[in-house]
Amino acid sequence: MNEVLREKFEEFIATRDGYGKAIREIGAKDKLVVAVDADLASSTRSLWLKETAPERFFYAGISEMNAVGLATGLALEGKKAFVSSFAMFLTGRAFEIIRQSVCYGNVPVKIVGSHAGIFTGKDGPTAQATEDISLMRTLPRMNVIVPADAIEAEKATWFLKDFNEPCYLRTNREKSAVIYRNDYKFEFGKAVQLRKGNDVTIIACGALVPIAIEASVLLEKEGISARIINMHTIKPIDKKAIIKAARETKAIITAEDHQIIGGLGSAVAEVLSEERLCVPFKRIGLENRFAESGSPKDLFKKYGFTAENIALNAKKQLKNYT
Amino acid sequence: MKKILSKEKEEELKEIARKIRVLSLKMTTNTQSGHPGGSLSEADILAVLYFYKMNFNASDPSDPKRDRFVLSKGHACPGLYAALCLKGVIPESELWHFREINSLLQGHPERKTPGIETISGSLGQAFSVASGMALAAKMDGKKHKVYALVGDGEIQEGIVWETAMFAGFHKLNNLIVIIDRNGCQNDGYTKDIMNVEPVAEKFKAFGWSTVEINGHDLQQIASALEQAEKSDKPFAIVAKTVKGKGVSFMENDPQWHGKALSQEQLEQALKELGE
Numbered sequence: 388m389n390e391v392l393r394e395k396f397e398e399f400i401a402t403r404d405g406y407g408k409a410i411r412e413i414g415a416k417d418k419l420v421v422a423v424d425a426d427l428a429s430s431t432r433s434l435w436l437k438e439t440a441p442e443r444f445f446y447a448g449i450s451e452m453n454a455v456g457l458a459t460g461l462a463l464e465g466k467k468a469f470v471s472s473f474a475m476f477l478t479g480r481a482f483e484i485i486r487q488s489v490c491y492g493n494v495p496v497k498i499v500g501s502h503a504g505i506f507t508g509k510d511g512p513t514a515q516a517t518e519d520i521s522l523m524r525t526l527p528r529m530n531v532i533v534p535a536d537a538i539e540a541e542k543a544t545w546f547l548k549d550f551n552e553p554c555y556l557r558t559n560r561e562k563s564a565v566i567y568r569n570d571y572k573f574e575f576g577k578a579v580q581l582r583k584g585n586d587v588t589i590i591a592c593g594a595l596v597p598i599a600i601e602a603s604v605l606l607e608k609e610g611i612s613a614r615i616i617n618m619h620t621i622k623p624i625d626k627k628a629i630i631k632a633a634r635e636t637k638a639i640i641t642a643e644d645h646q647i648i649g650g651l652g653s654a655v656a657e658v659l660s661e662e663r664l665c666v667p668f669k670r671i672g673l674e675n676r677f678a679e680s681g682s683p684k685d686l687f688k689k690y691g692f693t694a695e696n697i698a699l700n701a702k703k704q705l706k707n708y709t
Numbered sequence: 710m711k712k713i714l715s716k717e718k719e720e721e722l723k724e725i726a727r728k729i730r731v732l733s734l735k736m737t738t739n740t741q742s743g744h745p746g747g748s749l750s751e752a753d754i755l756a757v758l759y760f761y762k763m764n765f766n767a768s769d770p771s772d773p774k775r776d777r778f779v780l781s782k783g784h785a786c787p788g789l790y791a792a793l794c795l796k797g798v799i800p801e802s803e804l805w806h807f808r809e810i811n812s813l814l815q816g817h818p819e820r821k822t823p824g825i826e827t828i829s830g831s832l833g834q835a836f837s838v839a840s841g842m843a844l845a846a847k848m849d850g851k852k853h854k855v856y857a858l859v860g861d862g863e864i865q866e867g868i869v870w871e872t873a874m875f876a877g878f879h880k881l882n883n884l885i886v887i888i889d890r891n892g893c894q895n896d897g898y899t900k901d902i903m904n905v906e907p908v909a910e911k912f913k914a915f916g917w918s919t920v921e922i923n924g925h926d927l928q929q930i931a932s933a934l935e936q937a938e939k940s941d942k943p944f945a946i947v948a949k950t951v952k953g954k955g956v957s958f959m960e961n962d963p964q965w966h967g968k969a970l971s972q973e974q975l976e977q978a979l980k981e982l983g984e
Contacts, residue, residue: 443848448878453837456837456838457841458836458841461845463841463842487828
């Protein structure tokens with residue numbers, strides 16, 4: 388295992404809690420930090436800012452568009468403005484405000500969407516953002532971060548505090564394994580190789596990262612060495628890590644809790660094709676469909692977000708290697 | 710309302726409003742696109758804001774103490790560019806590159822243009838951004854005001870009422886919105902497309918103080934802006950205006966919302982405007 392990883396994954400914390408812990412701490416430390424939320428702050432964890440800076444937390448009410456507009460106005464006046472809601476409502480309902488007022492206006496608003504992916508579970512597809520990475524990634528000037536665990540979410544939030552560009556941070560509702568040691572250092576735009584491997588590379592983000600690690604253990608038992616890359620920054624994407632993986636391993640698999648169109652898989656495919664790297668390649672994610680209600684565990688099983696399915700796909704692609 | 714402008718000041722503002730109209734028409738005809746109608750209806754309001762009311766120094770358009778102005782009806786930026794030009798923020802030569810490639814003056818306001826606080830053009834958004842700016846000023850105990858000029862068709866946008874509810878609830882009395890009530894929108898008259906009345910009552914119901922004025926009466930505009938300063942709530946000025954004001958064949962005709970005058974029409978219009 389890599390030196391940044393814990394020896395055992397015994398602790399389970401949601402990435403939204405990592406964000407919440409950080410916003411509470413940076414709120415106490417930096418008086419410029421403000422947060423706006425659209426009546427879901429107890430869920431997004433922006434409410435935790437209230438514990439340290441109640442005067443700098445605001446409800447826009449259930450109005451994502453105005454929430455983003457408010458955050459933009461606050462940021463224009465020098466505040467370090469975080470705006471949060473469920474990822475779907477924030478990046479969907481308020482998409483155009485994000486495009487115009489934030490990105491075209493080039494205002495460093497920090498957009499935090501929680502309850503991303505089918506990992507959201509029983510609320511069903513209306514609350515499961517599965518197109519948000521795609522929506523945010525396409526916007527000029529926008530950056531996109533998808534933390535793999537609560538530690539990374541926390542560190543990414545600290546990074547965002549002083550980041551002077553628009554950025555989208557995607558978090559999850561459900562608890563997931565804490566994979567990183569507490570002293571892990573988040574480096575924006577730089578993929579983290581979590582396991583060495585020469586046969587196949589699995590590039591994952593968010594909740595699929597610990598599952599990809601599990602897949603590598605399964606593959607190892609069959610004598611296949613899988614390189615695991617945590618692509619926490621989807622935009623700007625770490626091209627070097629992708630090119631290196633395509634040159635040094637025989638196949639590439641991407642895994643994300645998102646539609647396969649427009650997200651991590653697409654971003655990796657863009658690099659592979661433009662760099663003329665012909666390598667067996669498969670995207671794991673939602674295949675042009677909506678999911679449904681269910682426990683996160685059942686949903687991940689039904690839609691193929693499992694170590695077994697990732698391992699199976701890795702083996703299939705290795706067979707395509709010539 | 711009492712007259713608060715001196716005779717000389719009123720004459721000066723009248724001349725500035727006239728020049729805003731002249732430049733707006735010249736700019737749009739020059740580039741054969743843009744939005745002249747709404748630029749004419751807002752001209753008097755812009756004249757009073759920039760040359761009487763607002764603390765805005767042309768030599769330092771980003772002075773933290775300045776009053777902020779946001780043109781939420783961003784399509785009417787020829788009027789704003791003209792005002793900023795007369796103020797000395799934008800050189801006149803730039804006006805003749807409006808909407809052209811590599812120009813400082815985009816078809817709708819952008820932040821790279823000096824004097825522009827936020828982007829606008831997609832309706833309703835800049836009003837929301839303005840309320841965020843007003844909130845920031847409140848948090849920091851700053852005394853400047855945030856003015857937003859909003860179109861009457863624009864208030865059909867849902868975000869306008871999300872913003873109005875927020876500002877009313879938080880008593881953002883440093884936020885002053887002026888509604889350019891010219892009764893026309895892109896496709897026709899507001900009364901036919903989507904009735905917005907009663908405008909003042911709507912804002913009142915959202916926790917705002919309101920006043921209705923003639924948006925071409927400089928004394929009334931100045932007086933309403935003074936009244937706004939004393940409000941303990943956000944303040945909405947419903948300014949009754951005429952789209953295309955000052956040019957007989959443009960007045961109250963929705964077709965001039967987003968269409969430039971021909972060279973011939975411009976010559977007639979300029980004559981009517983006393984050029």
